[in-house]
Amino acid sequence: MSRYAQMFDRLGEQGEGAFGAFVMLGDPDPLTSARVLDALVLGGADMIEVGIPFSDPVADGPVIQAAANRSLCAGVRTADCLDLIAGFRSLHPQVPIGILTYANLVMARGRRNFFECAAEAGADSLLVADLPSLEAEPWANEMLEAGIEPVLIAAATTPPQALRMIARLSSGYTYCVSRRGITGTHQSGCFDPTLVDRLRDLGAAPPVFGFGISKPSHVREALAAGAAGVIAGSAIVSAAADASSPAAAVAPLVSELKAATRRDPSCQRNESYAQAV
């Protein structure tokens, strides 16, 4: 069973949603980045998503673009990112870690070679942000052969034919974007329950909402729409960027957002009280 499947099973039994944290590998330098990855898990992240820095990240807003630039300026390349993933994997054998990057970087290494190196480093999944879903099938098949789960992006506006393809190919989880546009917390998302329902009807991997999640209320809204989890990126990346100790800064934010994936114990008490009355 994959690490994602084990995680969703465990959280399902506990009645919790999954909290995913995104950061850019090598931001602002490899050593700090390794400490931040550790702090995300200590803070309570259930799954980690990591960017490999790319010079033209079309899906990213200013916060993540700046993180990619910091990392590139520190001289970080794909091989360094794979080393960071391998280091993470040796410390955290059970925590799913997925790569998020762009097609150019994959093709620069050779598709198959990239997938095999990612699997060897201990990555669980790969999301290629600029890969059109209708073109994804050969990529997804090669990823699976290498032992990597392909993650595809679905939106409320995705046409039915593409959504069927996404549901069929996405593995580990299905990335649901909560709004159009680029990553960032400038605008909060809208968590469409009908997207979640359509994906479930198509038998898709667990839907996880991302884009614009920065507050506990966003986490609760996404889970109330039926999602299995959420991913926050820019909020965590900016907390780290603004701090003198990035690792110390991300942990409390992650625990605050993770706490919102748990059922509120006071509500449970009220419910049982109401039942007793």
Ligand SMILES: O=P(O)(O)OC[C@@H](O)[C@@H](O)c1c[nH]c2ccccc12
């Ligand atoms: O930054 P936000 O708005 O919290 O969104 C998550 C996001 O950063 C992360 O999942 C991500 C970073 N770059 C991407 C490109 C495409 C899809 C998703 C992403």
